[in-house]
Amino acid sequence: MKIPNPDEQRQTYLAQLQPHVAEPILAVGFLCTAGYVDGLTADYTAGKALGMLSPLSGRMFRKKATTTRVDSARNDLVAVTASSVHLFEYPKRGEAFTVSGPPTTWARAGLRVTSEAPKKLSQRIHVQFPGGEVLDYDIAKGGREWATFSDHMRDLLLEPVPAG
Secondary structure (H helix, E strand, O other), X not given: OOOOOHHHHHHHHHHHHHHHOOOOOOEEEEEEEOOHHHHHHHHHHHHHHHHHHOHHHHHHHHHHHHHHHHHHOOEEEEEEOOOEEEXXXXXXXXXXXXXXXXXXXXXXXXXXXXXXXXXXXXXXXXXXXXXXXXXXXXXXXOOHHHOOOOHHHHHHHHOOEOOO
């Protein structure tokens, strides 16, 4: 089975999401629970260190830690339009994506998004709603050509849309 390149996959996602979104989608990308990528990296490192003493214990630790972290995290495929942000829950265990329910939708007007400096595997963003509530997310960076998959989504989120 051929692994799609990022541009092909972007087109597939646009085709899947557009019927569920009222206006044209300008960008798609991924958001995940804040700390998810760093946590997986730390679990892997701890498991490797433990594995130096006992390979079986190291593998068991990594498997349990990864399962626990994946179960508690959320990944979203995000569609950004001129006026809205739509978050569609993404499967956790590598299943194919299908729209399984209505998205979480945010109005972009008055939304303030800021970002931290990118790390090697992720970039933290902070989403502040007009009422003051702040939610933190990570944008995971894939390998090679996938590393920039969510950059256009991030850039659009960083652009302020005046409250109406």
